[in-house]
Amino acid sequence: MKKFYLVMTLWLMSAMAYSKSNIELEVFKSPTCGCCELWLNHLTAQGIAHKATDLNYLGSLKSKFGIKQNYQSCHTGVSKSGFIFEGHVPAKFIKLFLQNETLTQDIQNIGLSVPAMPLGSPGMEVGERFMPYQVLLLKKDGSYEIFAKIDSYEEQF
Numbered sequence: 001m002k003k004f005y006l007v008m009t010l011w012l013m014s015a016m017a018y019s020k021s022n023i024e025l026e027v028f029k030s031p032t033c034g035c036c037e038l039w040l041n042h043l044t045a046q047g048i049a050h051k052a053t054d055l056n057y058l059g060s061l062k063s064k065f066g067i068k069q070n071y072q073s074c075h076t077g078v079s080k081s082g083f084i085f086e087g088h089v090p091a092k093f094i095k096l097f098l099q100n101e102t103l104t105q106d107i108q109n110i111g112l113s114v115p116a117m118p119l120g121s122p123g124m125e126v127g128e129r130f131m132p133y134q135v136l137l138l139k140k141d142g143s144y145e146i147f148a149k150i151d152s153y154e155e156q157f
Contacts, residue, residue, distance in 0.1 A: 023098055024049040025085065028061055029075035036075040039088055039123030043077075046091030046157075050077070062086070068142050071113040084111035084138070088121035090156040093135050093148055103137070110138045112147055120153055128153075 025043065029036035031054035043050050055061065062072055065084045073087025077094075081104065085094050089112045097103055097112055113136045114121055120130030130153045137147040150156055 023047075023079070023095060024051070025077035025079055025094075026050070027052045027075055027077045028055050028058055030054065030058065031056070033074050035088070035117065035123045037123075038125070039075065042122035043091050043094075046095075048091050048094060066110050066140060066142075067113065067138065071115050071136060071138055071144065073113070073115055073117060079111075083109070084113075086111065086113035086115075086138070088114045088117060088123050089135060090122050090150070092157060097137075097147070108139045108141070110140055112136065113138050113144070121150075122156060 025048060027036070027040060027043075027050050029052060036052075040050055040052060058076065062076055065076065065078070067076065067084060067086050071086060075087065077085035077089070079085070079098060081098075083098065083104065085097075093112060103109055114133060115136065117124050118131045118133035119126055121133060132149070132151045134146050135148040135150065136144040138144050148155075
């Protein structure tokens, strides 16, 4: 029985290590944005690796990735597979998206967005204040679907 627990423990540890190192984003942000740094801290705490690139102007980059103006926020994360994560998308939903083959194999999907900068979203925490918001699934044709509704701070984790 002890051998079983040892094997299971080693398997779980290797699975956790794989899942942590499996997701990596390149994040494009303004060099002066403090909330972007806080969002990067959130990603790190949730096991998502990232490389930050500071740009003075992000508009052309967002256009290149097909992010319409009404879905934009202050920073843009791009996965190794080319999916975008615009704004203060919680790490929980980045993981759910990237681990869902149905979503990642649909060539119409470009990624997730949390438009604007909702109070209480990861990186936008101000005390205990929280504003409900939606995580949007962005499509190549400029449309979106609601991916998740966040009604409380706790639902983000």
